[in-house]
Amino acid sequence: MTFLFHQIIFGPVKSRRLGVSLGINLLPTDGKVCTFDCIYCECGYNEQGSGSALPRREQVRRELNIKLRAMLEAGEAPDVITFAGNGEPTLHPEFAGVVDDTIELRDLYFPNAKISVLSNSTTVRKPEVFEALKKIDNNILKLDSAIDATVKLVDRPVQQNFTVKSLVEELKKFEGKLIIQTMFLRGMHKGQEVDNTTEEEVKAYIKVIKEINPKQIMVYSLDRDTPEKSLHKVSVKEMEHIADKLRAEGFSVVVSG
Numbered sequence: 001m002t003f004l005f006h007q008i009i010f011g012p013v014k015s016r017r018l019g020v021s022l023g024i025n026l027l028p029t030d031g032k033v034c035t036f037d038c039i040y041c042e043c044g045y046n047e048q049g050s051g052s053a054l055p056r057r058e059q060v061r062r063e064l065n066i067k068l069r070a071m072l073e074a075g076e077a078p079d080v081i082t083f084a085g086n087g088e089p090t091l092h093p094e095f096a097g098v099v100d101d102t103i104e105l106r107d108l109y110f111p112n113a114k115i116s117v118l119s120n121s122t123t124v125r126k127p128e129v130f131e132a133l134k135k136i137d138n139n140i141l142k143l144d145s146a147i148d149a150t151v152k153l154v155d156r157p158v159q160q161n162f163t164v165k166s167l168v169e170e171l172k173k174f175e176g177k178l179i180i181q182t183m184f185l186r187g188m189h190k191g192q193e194v195d196n197t198t199e200e201e202v203k204a205y206i207k208v209i210k211e212i213n214p215k216q217i218m219v220y221s222l223d224r225d226t227p228e229k230s231l232h233k234v235s236v237k238e239m240e241h242i243a244d245k246l247r248a249e250g251f252s253v254v255v256s257g
């Protein structure tokens with residue numbers, strides 16, 4: 001069963017990729033809002049509905065302040081404060097302001113904690129989102145395939161004119177201050193085979209990674225239930241094989257099981 005986060009501030013949880021992570025969900029707590037509709041989304045498909053209102057900037061700041069103060073009093077330090085949750089966090093209209101508040105509160109309570117955003121990359125062309133993401137320690141942006149047909153099958157962009165080529169041009173503007181996250185998976189969806197680990201896929205993927213030149217690449221596979229039931233996990237061994245090809249090009253790669 002897929003699930004939604006029912007709070008604005010959640011956790012801390014032990015993240016496979018990030019360590020002890022305190023989450024911020026800038027999306028509704030009773031629905032999902034995303035510009036992708038991935039077949040592997042742990043929150044389920046967009047058709048479940050967008051729920052009620054988004055939390056206001058002041059409410060996020062207030063709740064984060066309360067939680068960080070309580071963690072400080074309990075001697076419970078987070079490794080990271082992570083924007084994630086029920087959809088795409090950068091769609092929040094006050095995202096830039098919330099980032100500023102979060103940096104301020106992090107500096108006050110846990111100056112050693114990193115701030116991360118898990119984003120699907122579709123909003124980076126908006127100047128205010130781009131500038132906010134540049135301020136963040138771990139600007140983690142999704143690229144599941146360099147082939148448009150695969151992105152359409154796996155990530156199912158809501159904007160029909162989405163292309164990898166235009167996305168890559170936007171990602172290059174970070175000048176290396178970004179981390180690429182890639183979900184590797186196999187299976188079937190609506191009668192079509194899904195596999196972003198083929199030789200053709202990996203070759204195209206490495207080519208665009210070289211263009212984007214990220215400071216790190218995080219590759220991972222399925223962990224929880226997915227709305228498309230026929231998907232399979234890709235083994236760590238196989239992902240390490242892909243990672244080695246990236247490492248041979250000089251990239252830092254983290255593989256999560």
Ligand code: SF4
Pocket residue numbers: 034035036037038040041042043086087088119120155
């Ligand atoms: S980008 Fe993330 S939140 Fe959006 S549909 Fe895909 S997995 Fe779900």
